[in-house]
Amino acid sequence: MMATARLARNWRRAIGVPLAVLLLAAPAFLPTYPLSVLTEILIFSLFAMSLNLLLGYAGLPSLGHSAFFGTGGYAVGLLAKYLGIPAPVALLIAVVAGVALALITGPFVLRTHGAYFLILTLSLTQVLFGIVWLWRRVTGGDDGLPGIPTPKLPFLVGRVSDTANFYYLALVVVGIALLTMAWIVRSPFGLALIGIRENERYLAGLGYPTWTLKYAAYTIAGGYGALAGGLFAYFKGFVGPGQISWLLAGEGMVMVILGGAGTFWGPIIGAALVLLLRYEVSAFTQRWVMILGIVFILTVLLLPQGIVRLPDRIRQLRAQLRREAPLARRPASAVSPHREPSVEQVIERS
């Protein structure tokens, strides 16, 4: 029991290196189709993580995050297709576009909280959707922009398949993005975001400029979301209004919730799960949408904190069954061999 508890806690550390190796070697043992699914998982991991920053850490429930995804996609689409701009530059500009959109919409969107924030972000995204739909000359309207050339890593051309080539590109971009996000989340800024989520007033009372923090989080999330959208446009070779759809935003939200909002690995697991569900289940039944829906419902019922927090949840349920107070998480430095004292015992002693 002790061993499994420790394993559950340290799985993140234990899994890091083997995972990296697996990801790097994937094209060697995965055929084309699964490899492209894996690529899509990478891209949506980034998207889900960017939403998580806003949703899970800062506690701002955005149902409009697809606006950034789509903005990045259209930026890439327009630049790559019409101006022939190379991928690194186009992706950078996509990020800038996302950041710009966030800077512009932020002051409006951040005037609201909770469900109003949800609805306002949804509205703005729908407006953007409408603009994209109507502005056929530039965006292609309903038809979108097809024929976006796939970027290739030059030193790998000829050595690996095109699919693998783009996979590595995505892996590098997403990898770097996630590393920077890990930094952000572990910084005092990240801790402050959690403070905002918990109780913005208290944080302001401690002297933190909460509005500015939210604005920054919104902008950063927008940038990363646009990056994901840009990658996706390259991935599909196509960008259309579907990438600004609120359904995409909703699925992003579910990916975050399913995996575990406010955790680092949660959204990644959530993205993988939702996409795998879609691809695997749709292979043997047409009813994958229903199954996806059932998974959402079951998550809310059984695992509202997300999959990543499963070990905690099991511990919680076990404690409830035994009618004890929830056990404290062991401090990282302690190596005590004996049982962890309950909260009551600790307080009695001090």
Add this chain to the structure above:
Amino acid sequence: MTAVPALQLEHVSKIIGGLTILEDISLTVQPGERRAIIGPNGAGKTTLLNVIAGFLPATRGRVIVFGRDVTRLPAHRRVDVGLLKTNQQPAVFQELTTRQNILIALLRGRHRLLGLTGQVNSDRAVQREAERVLEEWGLLDVGDIEVRHLPHGYQRRVELAARFALRPRLLLLDEPAAGLAVDEIPAFIERLAQLPRDMTVVLVEHSMRVVFSFADRITVLHHGAVLADGTPDEIQRNEDVQAAYLAGAMRGRNAGTA
């Protein structure tokens, strides 16, 4: 030469939706003073503290802290002049551990770019300071427990520890004894007495035991206006105050004093 007052309220009023909650409040608190604000429920005490702290804007009047006019400043900027406030419900972050609650306070303003330039775990100085604060407040054993699992008294301690870490010069306490059992009050009064004398404290409280053992001066609020202002003895003898609300409470205090 007189020192700059710690707090000055000049004709502060607060009107919400047509209702006058605070009416023309003026008072002055000297540095190092212990001021208690008392009054029956609905007198506007908590509103007054919120206006002083900046969580509610004053409709009229000025709030001046250590000579600085902070009337237009949002709450988070008032911390810069040393103003910190506690809450009736302890102002702590429930899902964070005790240590993290202290860290958040300590990390305030330490790293540039809104804190993006640093990393919480590798800031040794801050981690050491947090450890020191935990020890000083007797919170080491619960350091890594989420605050929501802690009993009320502990949460209050965490709240105060976090605020003290920011070196308040003017500390506003909103009913800090609320939720304490009767036998916990003497210990609480003891702890209040130990507050550093260079810290100015403004206290809103219902417990007359706490108020009369702690305060240098008392301001009585009634229906949002100042009814009386003076030393504890003066307030005790003040007929208006007795008539308005104190009589029953005073008898209670005399009976219950140790």
Add this chain to the structure above:
Amino acid sequence: MPVNTASLVIGLSYASLLFLVAVGLSVVFGLMRFINLATGSLYLIGGYIGWSVARSTGNFLLALVAGALAALVVGIAIERGFLQRLHRKELLQVALTLGVAYVVQDVTRWIWGGDPLRLRPPAMLRGSMELFGSVVPIYRVALIVIGAVLAILVWYLLERTKWGAYVRAGVDDLEMVQCLGINVRRIFAIVFSLGAFLSGLGGALGTPVTGVAPGTDIQLQLMALIVVILGGLGSVAGAIAASIVVALTDTIVRTFWPEASFFAVWALAAVVLIVRPQGLFGRPGWA
């Protein structure tokens, strides 16, 4: 002249349908802070069940009742299973109601197929009539009347009965109402169920007009959200006024520039939210 009696009738009849879906969403949110993204699904259920019952029995009234009841059942299931534990947890509410929407969407597609289904209005209400010099479908006029009657009933229920007073007080200050010893849980259950019932009824009523197909739920859901944004959460009068405004805007823009109607209503919603976050009739300080 594009703005004539005919388009007014079309607009107002659509407003009736919108109102039925939106009022549930609005009051449920205002009272319980519960975001029900499955109200469109309830409309869909009402529509499909209503369609089936009408086809098999030929009785339109029965179809209406069946559709509304089917939606009511689903509504009660959601309420029983989830409402309590999702209080103030917006993310989970979105996940849950989105999940329900997915399930309903897929199951209805499974059972009824992907083609749009339409119903002919009941014999009594078929055909056209003359109104202020224009020729308009009788059923649409009937819808306006039904919508108006229901709107008045709901308004009366919430604004003039003691029970409605409890609901409105709860919208303003839930804790206070709880302190008064009123069974808040029961009120929640009734309000939620009523909302579901109305949405289903709307779906059944709408089959001769909007038809029912995969995607109708999304369409209605979004429109209902706009109505609720504009009208203000928790306000019946707001839902009535906003339904009319949104439906008319949609209809009128559609006559000039069909593709832009979507954009127009959402832009309207966004502007209102930015300028007056609580909506036209909502209370300030909520947003």
